[in-house]
Amino acid sequence: MNHRRIIIIGTGPAGYTAAIYASRANLAPLVLEGAQPGGQLTITTEVENYPGFREGIPGPGLMDEMRAQALRLGAEIVPETVLSAHLDVRPMVVVTESGDYTCDALVIATGASAKWLGIGKDEELGRRGGGVSACATCDGFFYRGKEVAVVGGGDTALEEALYLTRFARHVHLVHRRDTLRASKAMQERAKANPKITFHWNQAVADLETRRVETSPGNPVEKLRALRLKDTRDGSPSLLEVEGLFVAVGHRPNTAFLRGALPADENGYLLVEKGSTRTPVPGVFACGDVQDSTYRQAITAAGSGCMAAVDAERWLSETCPPSRETSHV
Numbered sequence: 572m573n574h575r576r577i578i579i580i581g582t583g584p585a586g587y588t589a590a591i592y593a594s595r596a597n598l599a600p601l602v603l604e605g606a607q608p609g610g611q612l613t614i615t616t617e618v619e620n621y622p623g624f625r626e627g628i629p630g631p632g633l634m635d636e637m638r639a640q641a642l643r644l645g646a647e648i649v650p651e652t653v654l655s656a657h658l659d660v661r662p663m664v665v666v667t668e669s670g671d672y673t674c675d676a677l678v679i680a681t682g683a684s685a686k687w688l689g690i691g692k693d694e695e696l697g698r699r700g701g702g703v704s705a706c707a708t709c710d711g712f713f714y715r716g717k718e719v720a721v722v723g724g725g726d727t728a729l730e731e732a733l734y735l736t737r738f739a740r741h742v743h744l745v746h747r748r749d750t751l752r753a754s755k756a757m758q759e760r761a762k763a764n765p766k767i768t769f770h771w772n773q774a775v776a777d778l779e780t781r782r783v784e785t786s787p788g789n790p791v792e793k794l795r796a797l798r799l800k801d802t803r804d805g806s807p808s809l810l811e812v813e814g815l816f817v818a819v820g821h822r823p824n825t826a827f828l829r830g831a832l833p834a835d836e837n838g839y840l841l842v843e844k845g846s847t848r849t850p851v852p853g854v855f856a857c858g859d860v861q862d863s864t865y866r867q868a869i870t871a872a873g874s875g876c877m878a879a880v881d882a883e884r885w886l887s888e889t890c891p892p893s894r895e896t897s898h899v
Contacts, residue, residue: 575601576892577882578665578674580653581824583610584868585858586680587637588875589882593678594644596883601674602641603651603667605824609634610682611859612868617700619712621868633868653827658851675890676853676882679832679840680875681824683859683866687817688722692778696815701780702794703815707731708867711738714814720745720797722775723818725752729761731818736766743767743810747774747802770810776800778815823860832856839863847878853890855882 579589579602586602593600607613612630619627628636642648657664662673685705687694696703704710707721711734720743721732728744729751735742744761749771751758761767777798782790796811823838832849833841840856842848847855857878858871 574662574673575599576674576886577676577678578603578672579678579680580665581605581679581681582608582638583612583634583680583682583858584637584872585682585875587641588872589678589680589857589879590641590646591644592876592879593882594641594646596879598883600646601672602646602648603653604648605681606652618868655827655829656831658831658854663853676886677855678878678882679854679856679860680858681860683821683823685817686820686822688775688819690775690777693815693817696778696792696794699791701792702813703817705817706866707734707816711735714739716740717813718811719814719816720810720812721816721818724748726754726757727820728818729753729757731816732761732767733764735816736764741766741768743770743812745770745773745775745797745799748772770799772802773799774802821866825860837863847874847881853885
């Protein structure tokens, strides 16, 4: 087996930042990239709210910069997907498609994936910057003066809708029922906002698109309208919008853990308040896999820093270097 002082599972802002700090602490971290290297930012066309890039930067470009920085500082990054992790043995065992690794400390930075509507085209347009998003805070600015829609009925959906009223000409809240799951206070705020219209008992059946030439000879598909279906009688209707924000929840990427770590009711890993420590000694969680509140690149990066610092301190106190480290 290949042993490491510390292994980081997952990339994105949390994983790469943890790798940067762990490298500077001389821990020679191994980073297992996973199925989507760079995380959700690799499907974000433009990031304008990450400090240090006054003109903005494409999401994939930001991840490339972080990855290159981690490599320059000494991190080892391999294109492995983790199948399972055994946290009840010492050293811990991480099982990948090509073999096993052992480690003294483990940082979990596998993020969370947005739940889509299950119609295919929404996820496709979301990945291509075609007018569909799962984050109003990330992308709302791009819809200034436009008609947009939000799908969902919980607090997150109403928060997204209220946030979008700062930019959009009008916000359409599409919900498949005639009552909302959101808190009463949030409902009252949304219903009192004249820029929000509720479309009750409606489900998104399909999306209509138009071809837009963003540059000479480079046409792309952009959202034009939502095809809605009444959930009571099936009658169709058309809602013309230029942006769709899917707010039906996120799913933390923790299936490989098979319940080995405590999580909240929505599957987000539990950490000790003010730290990234999980209830299992030597295991730390950072980024969206443990954050159901902010889910921003900057907060993920911050918690990645915390995870590396927490891990380095734990290692120095409980597991000082004593064995040779073998490399791939």
